[in-house]
Each structure stands twice: as C-alpha cells, then as structure tokens.
Amino acid sequence: LGSWRELEKSFPPLKNDLLLRAAKGEDTPRAPVWVMRQAGRYLPEFLEVRKSHSFFECCQTPSIASALTLQPIDRYPNLDASIIFCDILVVPQALGMEVLMEPSKGPVLPKPLVTPEDIKRLNSNVSVEKELGYLFEAITLTRKGLAGRVPLIGFCGAPWTLMAYMCEGGGSKTFEKSKPWLYKYPQESKDLLIKIADVCADLLVGQVLAGAQMLQVFDSWAGELTPYHYAEFALPACKHISFKVKSILKELGHPGVAITLFAKGANSPSTFKLLSNSEETGYDTLGLDWTVDPLEVREWLGNKRVNLQGNFDPTVLYGDKDGIEKEVKRLSEQWKKAGGGWIANLGHGITPNVKPEDMGWFLECVHKYSKRD
Ligand code: CP3
Numbered sequence: 001l002g003s004w005r006e007l008e009k010s011f012p013p014l015k016n017d018l019l020l021r022a023a024k025g026e027d028t029p030r031a032p033v034w035v036m037r038q039a040g041r042y043l044p045e046f047l048e049v050r051k052s053h054s055f056f057e058c059c060q061t062p063s064i065a066s067a068l069t070l071q072p073i074d075r076y077p078n079l080d081a082s083i084i085f086c087d088i089l090v091v092p093q094a095l096g097m098e099v100l101m102e103p104s105k106g107p108v109l110p111k112p113l114v115t116p117e118d119i120k121r122l123n124s125n126v127s128v129e130k131e132l133g134y135l136f137e138a139i140t141l142t143r144k145g146l147a148g149r150v151p152l153i154g155f156c157g158a159p160w161t162l163m164a165y166m167c168e169g170g171g172s173k174t175f176e177k178s179k180p181w182l183y184k185y186p187q188e189s190k191d192l193l194i195k196i197a198d199v200c201a202d203l204l205v206g207q208v209l210a211g212a213q214m215l216q217v218f219d220s221w222a223g224e225l226t227p228y229h230y231a232e233f234a235l236p237a238c239k240h241i242s243f244k245v246k247s248i249l250k251e252l253g254h255p256g257v258a259i260t261l262f263a264k265g266a267n268s269p270s271t272f273k274l275l276s277n278s279e280e281t282g283y284d285t286l287g288l289d290w291t292v293d294p295l296e297v298r299e300w301l302g303n304k305r306v307n308l309q310g311n312f313d314p315t316v317l318y319g320d321k322d323g324i325e326k327e328v329k330r331l332s333e334q335w336k337k338a339g340g341g342w343i344a345n346l347g348h349g350i351t352p353n354v355k356p357e358d359m360g361w362f363l364e365c366v367h368k369y370s371k372r373d
Contacts, residue, residue, distance in 0.1 A: 004208075004209045004254060007140065007209075011144065011211060012144075012147045012148040014148050014151060015149060016032075016080055016149065016151075018030075018031075018080050019032040019034070019080050019153075020213065021341075022341040022343045023214060023260070023307055024258060024307070025307050026341060027341070027372060028372075029371065030367055030372065031332070031335065031342045031343060031366060031370035032080035032343050033078070033079065033080050033343075033366040033367070033370075034081035034082070034083065034343075035349075035350050036083075036262075036349040036350065037349035037350050038083065038350060038359075039068045039069055039072050039083070040349070040350060040352070041352040042350055042355075042356060042359065043072065043356060044356070046071060049064065054101070056099070056101060059085065059090060061134070062134055062138040065084065065085045065086060065138035066141040069084050069085045069138070069145075069152075070082070070142065073146065073150060075360075076360055078363035078364055078366075078367055079363060080150055081151055081153055082146060082150055082152050082153065083153040083216070084138060084139055084142060084152060084153065084154055084155070084207070084212065085138070086135050086138070087101075088155070088156060088162060088218055089109075089162075090135065091156060091162055091196060091199050091200055091203065092109060092165060092166050094123070094126050094128060094131035094199055094203075095123050095126060095166075095195075095199060096123040097122070098111060105170065105171075106170065106171050107165060108170045109166060109169045110169065111169075112167055112168060112169035112177065113166050113192075114167075115185075116185050116188035119188065119191070119195070128199065128202040128203050128206050129206065132203060132206070135203070135206070135207065135210075136206050136209070136210035139152065139154060139207055139210040139212055140211050152211060152214075153212065153213070153214045154204060154208065154215050154216075155204075155216045155217070156200040156217060156241075157200070157217070157219075157220070158217050158219030158222070158237070158241075158263070159192075159193040159197045159200065159234070159237035159238065159240075160222065160225070160233060160237060161220045162196050163178060163192055163193060163196060164178040164221045166178075175224050179224065182233055186233075189233060190236075190237075193234075193236075193237035194237060196237070197237045197238075197241050198244070200217070200241050201240070201241045205244075208249060208254065208257055209254070212257065214257050214258050214260070215257055215258070215259045215260070216259070216260040216261075216287070217241060217242075217283075218264075219234060219238065219261065219262060219263040219264065220264050220348075222265055222266035223263075223264055223266055223289075227266075227268045227270050230263070230266050231270075231271070234263070235263075235275075238261055238263075238281070238283070239281055239282055241282075242259055242261075242282025243282045245259065258284040259282065259284055259285070260283065260284070260285040260287050260343075261281070261286055261287065262286075262309075263287075264287075264289050264347075265291070267288075267289070267291060269300040272297060272300040273301075275301075276300075276301040276305065276306055277305050277306065278305050278306045279305070281306075284306070284307060285306065285307040285308065285309050285341065286307070286308055286309065287345065288309065288310035289311060289347035289348060290310070290313035290314070290346075290348075291347070292311065294310075294311065294334045295334055295337055297338070298338040298339070298340070307340055307341030307342070308338070308342055308343070309343035309345050310344075310345050310346075310347050311345070311346075311347040312327065312328070312345070312346050312347060312362075313327075313346075314346045314347065314350060317350065317362055318354065324361055324362050328362065328368075328369050329369045332344075332366070332370045333369075336372060344370055
C-alpha cells in the first residue's frame with residue numbers, strides 16, 4: 001500500500017467533485033447529496049444478493065462489497081457520492097471479538113466485555129492489512145467500477161459507539177452495561193477507547209491508500225452521553241483518530257482527505273462549541289441529525305471553520321412525493337441561509353421500507369431546491 005501514487009494514477013479522473021468541494025467549505029452551485037445506508041435493504045437488487053450471501057460474507061468478499069456499493073450509483077444518477085459497503089463492527093472483529101448479524105435482532109456479540117479484565121482478551125498490535133485487507137481490496141475495485149462518476153467515501157465507527165457494542169453485546173435501549181464503564185472504570189474506559197481508536201485510524205489510512213477520497217466516522221451513540229462525558233471520553237478518542245490519520249498520511253506524502261464526524265444526538269450548544277474548529281478537532285465536516293436546525297447550529301458554532309452535512313429526517317422518505325418536495329424545499333432554504341459548506345444527507349440511515357422511487361424523487365428535489373441563486 002506504499003505505492004498510493006501509482007494506484008491513484010491508475011484510476012479514471014473524477015468527474016463530479018461537488019462533495020469534496022463542499023467538504024472544504026466551498027459554496028457549491030447546489031448541495032452534493034448522498035444518503036447513509038444508500039446501499040441497503042430498501043433496494044430490491046440488494047435483497048436479491050442477500051438471499052444467497054450472509055451480511056458479513058458480503059462485507060468480506062471484495063467483488064460483492066464493490067457490487068453492492070455500486071448498486072445505488074447505477075440506479076440514481078443524482079447521487080453525488082458513494083460509500084463503501086462494509087460495517088462499523090469489523091473493528092471489534094479485528095480486535096478478536098465474534099460479531100454475528102442476526103436477521104431480526106441486528107448485531108450480536110456473544111462474548112461482550114464485562115469488566116476491564118476482559119480487555120486482555122482483545123488482540124494487541126492488530127494488523128488491519130491482515131484482518132481487514134478485504135475492505136482495502138473492495139475500495140480499489142470500487143474506484144475502478146465508479147470510473148470517476150462520484151467520489152468514494154471510506155468509514156469506520158467511532159470508539160465510543162464501538163465500545164458500547166463491545167460491552168453491551170449488541171444494540172441497547174438502556175446502555176446499562178456500557179455506560180457504567182465510564183462511571184466505574186474511567187481510566188480503563190479511556191485506555192479501551194484509545195485502543196479501539198488506534199485500529200480505527202489504521203483502518204481509515206488503509207482505506208485512503210486503497211483509494212477512498214473522503215472519510216466519515218460514525219458516532220451513532222454519542223447522544224447517549226452527557227455533554228461532560230462526551231467531551232471527556234468520546235471526543236478525545238475521535239480526535240485521536242483524526243490526528244493519527246492526518247499525521248500518517250502526511251508522513252507518506254499524501255495530501256490528505258476531508259473527514260466527517262457524525263456524532264448523532266450530541267446536540268448541546270456546548271458540544272457544538274467543542275466541535276466548531278476543524279483545526280482543533282481534525283474534522284472538516286460535522287454530520288447533523290434532524291433534531292437541530294442548520295441556522296441554530298451555525299449560531300452555536302460561532303464561526304464557519306467547519307462544514308456541515310445533513311440533516312433531513314429519514315422518515316421524510318415515507319412522506320410521498322408532495323411531502324418530500326415540501327420538506328426538501330423548506331430545509332434547503334434554511335441551509336442556504338446558514339451558509340458555508342453544505343452536504344445534503346439524511347440525519348440517519350435510510351430505512352428498509354422506503355420505496356426506491358421515493359429515494360429518487362428526494363434526490364431530484366435536493367438538486368432542484370438546493371441551487372444557489
Ligand atoms: O450504504 C452505506 O451506508 C454503507 C454501508 C454501511 C452499513 N452499515 C451497511 C449495513 C454503513 C456506513 C454502516 C454503518 C453502521 N453499522 C453504523 C453507523 C451508522 C448508523 O446507522 O448509526 C452502525 C451503528 C452499524 C451497526 C449495524 N449494522 C447495525 C445496528 C445493523 C442492523 C441495522 C438494522 O437496521 O437492522 C447493521 C447491519 C447493516 N449494516 C445492514 C447494512 C446494509 C443491514 C443488514 C442486512 O442486510 O441484513
């Protein structure tokens with residue numbers, strides 16, 4: 001992977017760079033748009049592939065992961081980005097934990113971390129090349145398949161969100177097994193978060209060297225924490241990732257890529273203050289969920305040194321054509337008033353029962369109403 005320059009030269013030139021420009025703070029002629037989980041269960045072509053392959057088999061087979069990544073790009077000419085098909089839970093797998101994807105339950109980790117003693121069970125000196133090399137291969141294949149149509153986003157889970165899965169043994173409504181770690185074992189929790197962050201950083205670097213043109217870190221459970229615990233535990237581990245990625249890429253002579261932090265639900269004004277300066281956090285763009293207004297967030301941020309992504313309510317896609325159009329128009333107006341770089345997205349993932357044609361209409365509406373006059 002040392003020869004990223006040669007590899008980069010072998011890819012067709014990028015024809016649509018709206019995403020990369022908005023992520024650097026440019027006021028683009030219209031907002032670039034993509035959707036979290038755009039490759040997924042609302043697409044019949046995805047369900048067809050899933051009939052004959054398990055979820056992790058899809059992630060671990062580069063030809064399948066790449067084909068799934070391209071499905072929404074082939075179907076929707078209005079998408080401005082692709083995101084590699086994989087999952088945040090490949091990091092616990094690389095650390096040596098078993099992760100199953102159960103049809104009705106979602107992810108299950110049969111042997112969760114119960115006390116800090118259990119951290120010893122995790123692999124040390126994880127080689128992402130060896131454990132997760134399939135992802136890098138999938139990225140390189142996908143860059144070829146994209147043929148420069150849109151940029152490719154690489155990603156990982158944020159340490160706090162991954163720690164929550166690793167301690168709960170799966171999803172949770174109460175977080176009664178993971179959050180008490182922060183109260184009972186604060187130092188061990190910080191050590192665990194950094195241990196996870198190190199693997200995440202290596203994974204992101206590997207994705208960039210394989211061809212990812214932008215990165216996103218998903219902190220889906222950030223909003224479960226008090227603003228104090230977010231600042232004390234979750235954010236420092238996210239900063240460990242961004243700065244490690246930037247420093248390794250710099251050492252390799254790579255120009256670097258923009259990184260987005262999606263800290264779902266971490267919406268207090270004091271938290272936004274901490275996130276307001278890209279130079280301090282190492283994140284160029286913040287992903288917002290739908291419970292905040294873009295104008296209000298811009299005010300909390302106090303300056304425009306960070307770009308924003310979001311933040312349509314995913315259920316707008318159940319709103320039928322008229323409902324979708326009205327809401328895209330309304331929120332686009334807010335975003336235009338807020339100014340600065342804007343990447344249009346949902347405030348969380350697209351849900352399984354959305355009609356594919358409604359997703360297409362949503363994208364069309366964003367193109368129309370996000371135009372700057
Ligand atoms: O298209 C894309 O966005 C790229 C692929 C992607 C997936 N998961 C595929 C997936 C991405 C970026 C993720 C991230 C992810 N995975 C997150 C962070 C974003 C978020 O949603 O908050 C989290 C928390 C996970 C963990 C995870 N993976 C859960 C909770 C589930 C079950 C979800 C559910 O809705 O049932 C998954 C499974 C998963 N990951 C699916 C897909 C397409 C569906 C699984 C299937 O096909 O059976």
